[in-house]
Amino acid sequence: MKRPTIADVARRAGVSKGAVSYALNGQPGVSEATRQRILAIAQEIGFNPNSAARALSGATANAVGLALCRPARILGIEPFFMELISGVEAELSARSYALTLQVVDSPDAEIAVYRRWWGERRVDGVLVCDLRTDDRRVPVLEDLHLPAVVIGGPNHGSGLPHVWSDDAAALTEAIEYLVALGHRRIARVGGLPDLLHTEIRTEAFRTLCGRLGLDRTLTLSSDYSGEEGARATRRLLSSADRPTAIVYDNDVMAIAGLAVAQEMGLAVPADVSIVAWDDSPLCRLVHPPLTALSRDIPAYGAHAANRLLAAISGQPTGDYQDETAHLIPRGSTAPPR
Amino acid sequence: MKRPTIADVARRAGVSKGAVSYALNGQPGVSEATRQRILAIAQEIGFNPNSAARALSGATANAVGLALCRPARILGIEPFFMELISGVEAELSARSYALTLQVVDSPDAEIAVYRRWWGERRVDGVLVCDLRTDDRRVPVLEDLHLPAVVIGGPNHGSGLPHVWSDDAAALTEAIEYLVALGHRRIARVGGLPDLLHTEIRTEAFRTLCGRLGLDRTLTLSSDYSGEEGARATRRLLSSADRPTAIVYDNDVMAIAGLAVAQEMGLAVPADVSIVAWDDSPLCRLVHPPLTALSRDIPAYGAHAANRLLAAISGQPTGDYQDETAHLIPRGSTAPPR
DNA sequence: AGCGTCGACTGAACCGGATAAGTAACGTCA
DNA sequence: TGACGTTACTTATCCGGTTCAGTCGACGCT
Numbered sequence: 001m002k003r004p005t006i007a008d009v010a011r012r013a014g015v016s017k018g019a020v021s022y023a024l025n026g027q028p029g030v031s032e033a034t035r036q037r038i039l040a041i042a043q044e045i046g047f048n049p050n051s052a053a054r055a056l057s058g059a060t061a062n063a064v065g066l067a068l069c070r071p072a073r074i075l076g077i078e079p080f081f082m083e084l085i086s087g088v089e090a091e092l093s094a095r096s097y098a099l100t101l102q103v104v105d106s107p108d109a110e111i112a113v114y115r116r117w118w119g120e121r122r123v124d125g126v127l128v129c130d131l132r133t134d135d136r137r138v139p140v141l142e143d144l145h146l147p148a149v150v151i152g153g154p155n156h157g158s159g160l161p162h163v164w165s166d167d168a169a170a171l172t173e174a175i176e177y178l179v180a181l182g183h184r185r186i187a188r189v190g191g192l193p194d195l196l197h198t199e200i201r202t203e204a205f206r207t208l209c210g211r212l213g214l215d216r217t218l219t220l221s222s223d224y225s226g227e228e229g230a231r232a233t234r235r236l237l238s239s240a241d242r243p244t245a246i247v248y249d250n251d252v253m254a255i256a257g258l259a260v261a262q263e264m265g266l267a268v269p270a271d272v273s274i275v276a277w278d279d280s281p282l283c284r285l286v287h288p289p290l291t292a293l294s295r296d297i298p299a300y301g302a303h304a305a306n307r308l309l310a311a312i313s314g315q316p317t318g319d320y321q322d323e324t325a326h327l328i329p330r331g332s333t334a335p336p337r
Numbered sequence: 338m339k340r341p342t343i344a345d346v347a348r349r350a351g352v353s354k355g356a357v358s359y360a361l362n363g364q365p366g367v368s369e370a371t372r373q374r375i376l377a378i379a380q381e382i383g384f385n386p387n388s389a390a391r392a393l394s395g396a397t398a399n400a401v402g403l404a405l406c407r408p409a410r411i412l413g414i415e416p417f418f419m420e421l422i423s424g425v426e427a428e429l430s431a432r433s434y435a436l437t438l439q440v441v442d443s444p445d446a447e448i449a450v451y452r453r454w455w456g457e458r459r460v461d462g463v464l465v466c467d468l469r470t471d472d473r474r475v476p477v478l479e480d481l482h483l484p485a486v487v488i489g490g491p492n493h494g495s496g497l498p499h500v501w502s503d504d505a506a507a508l509t510e511a512i513e514y515l516v517a518l519g520h521r522r523i524a525r526v527g528g529l530p531d532l533l534h535t536e537i538r539t540e541a542f543r544t545l546c547g548r549l550g551l552d553r554t555l556t557l558s559s560d561y562s563g564e565e566g567a568r569a570t571r572r573l574l575s576s577a578d579r580p581t582a583i584v585y586d587n588d589v590m591a592i593a594g595l596a597v598a599q600e601m602g603l604a605v606p607a608d609v610s611i612v613a614w615d616d617s618p619l620c621r622l623v624h625p626p627l628t629a630l631s632r633d634i635p636a637y638g639a640h641a642a643n644r645l646l647a648a649i650s651g652q653p654t655g656d657y658q659d660e661t662a663h664l665i666p667r668g669s670t671a672p673p674r
Numbered sequence: 675a676g677c678g679t680c681g682a683c684t685g686a687a688c689c690g691g692a693t694a695a696g697t698a699a700c701g702t703c704a
Numbered sequence: 705t706g707a708c709g710t711t712a713c714t715t716a717t718c719c720g721g722t723t724c725a726g727t728c729g730a731c732g733c734t
Binding site: 005006017018020021022025027049050052054058 | 719720721722723724
Binding site for chain 1: 387423595
């Protein structure tokens with residue numbers, strides 16, 4: 001089965017390739033009657049413009065790239081990325097853009113991927129996740145003039161547009177809620193310490209605890225995996241003045257923490273309250289259901305994709321602050337015993 | 338910053354474009370000395386062949402497609418797909434193939450995506466998930482001569498190569514284990530009933546229970562979501578002769594089921610044993626940890642990608658039976674009270 | 675009638691590679 | 705020494721779109 005080309009359409013319509021191109025792209029240069037006839041023929045023979053040919057002359061690949069730098073086993077369990085991808089996808093496919101995905105194992109590999117994509121003209125722009133302080137990817141992308149949108153923030157002076165939500169404010173809501181319940185010893189299990197949003201949360205946590213005059217506050221860091229979440233929890237709960245509440249940087253660690261508490265014979269929430277960051281359906285499945293900081297992650301991805309498409313089409317694009325995660329109290333939080 | 342083209346390399350090397358092409362692709366036609374010189378120059382100026390131009394002449398897009406037809410909220414929590422994608426990715430990126438991902442909301446939309454990809458020459462082949470009985474996608478792909486590998490099986494006479502693992506055998510191992518523990522009333526919470534692998538498991542469960550002469554066996558179906566897993570569990574555990582063991586078609590439902598049992602005041606495993614299908618890290622995080630049917634999902638994806646690349650390069654490709662999932666007994670199974 | 679303008683379309687160049695066909699230089703061997 | 709084969713290239717063509725520069729006829733205006 002041979003793929004129909006623009007020449008096939010042109011032949012059937014009795015016009016030149018150029019006329020077909022104008023007709024299909026809504027350009028002036030053909031009469032309305034001819035345009036309709038060409039459209040009908042294209043439809044009839046199932047013509048789709050060859051993306052390579054189009055990319056070659058039009059200089060737009062109609063694809064955007066997403067490189068993820070997390071170990072496979074963590075990508076799998078963290079619902080965040082898959083939800084983000086769903087949202088990105090929804091926005092892209094509505095405009096017939098493809099999403100090219102690549103899993104890499106180091107920031108250097110990620111930079112190499114960007115360079116390759118750029119050189120190959122494989123993508124028109126990229127979405128950047130997991131920003132670090134002084135992220136080396138940013139200058140490379142700026143240097144290449146490859147349109148990019150950073151997911152996460154806020155923007156600390158990079159030239160790239162950011163789509164972000166206010167983690168400090170969300171954390172404040174959670175901590176103030178715990179304090180209102182009567183908690184004074186609150187601990188936090190953070191994510192990868194070199195990620196910018198982890199740092200922002202850690203800093204916000206520290207200043208907030210100072211302001212509220214809390215007794216003993218501690219942040220342990222982790223790699224977002226359940227194992228490390230469990231280990232950190234075990235350490236916290238077996239210390240002399242153990243915390244009465246723990247805030248986790250993702251839902252997987254919170255679930256692991258819950259299991260550890262139960263295993264150690266502590267009641268949740270009576271002995272220890274638990275708060276998860278990001279509210280995947282998992283939080284509602286465990287017993288007790290977890291109090292969580294919830295946000296609409298697919299929408300977050302969609303906004304980022306939307307901004308990226310705008311940047312690709314040459315519109316000046318500023319930062320966009322997405323909805324702040326809000327606390328959903330459930331059964332895992334209560335006043336301390 | 339201008340992207341270097343093959344002409345730039347040729348000019349710097351003082352040879353023709355053709356010579357550069359031969360040199361870079363390892364074709365005969367240039368001397369070893371010239372080849373090395375050209376390679377060095379290409380490296381130096383950071384040349385990457387434009388993928389569109391290459392696709393246009395070479396007729397290979399160097400990309401494979403994966404269309405997923407599941408609601409976003411289910412894609413997010415099920416670790417299966419993300420792990421599969423990681424495995425696929427590992428295999429593809431080793432050979433400089435890109436993965437193009439598309440989330441669709443119906444089988445018809447998925448077929449439309451395949452037609453478009455084919456027409457656009459955007460991908461060289463596709464991976465097909467979630468096969469159904471008399472799947473309409475299969476004849477379309479055969480008709481288009483678009484290389485494809487089906488993930489899941491076994492093959493019921495379609496012309497497409499399958500990469501599959503023996504679900505019936507895995508289920509048998511789980512049931513025989515439960516029976517050996519003394520269970521006689523075993524229920525199963527299956528996935529989407531119109532998927533082929535659900536049907537295979539259901540059929541295997543029925544014949545097996547008949548062969549073993551079990552008292553009361555029942556399969557409820559679901560959409561793989563935690564909510565439906567919880568609902569099914571509630572229904573099973575509140576029936577008069579409630580099962581002493583439940584096997585779930587995925588880990589998310591098993592976790593939901595565990596929570597429901599605890600909520601209803603039943604002890605796991607004393608009152609009811611629980612087995613999960615697919616052993617994501619989540620199964621180890623809950624308390625008690627779940628007995629699970631485990632398989633290496635990234636490897637599964639890698640095998641499928643590998644076969645697809647073989648099919649794309651024109652090698653005749655048969656079915657490939659991957660490792661059978663094996664039972665990992667943990668704390669959620671025990672003899673019935 | 676003559677001229678300019680506009681709409682509708684054609685023809686050809688171009689994007690950046692792959693590749694078939696052509697060519698010059700060189701070695702080989704009867 | 706001349707026919708022949710081989711090596712190491714060059715040249716030209718092609719892939720399938722987009723787009724710019726023309727072409728041609730119809731129409732309006734003076």
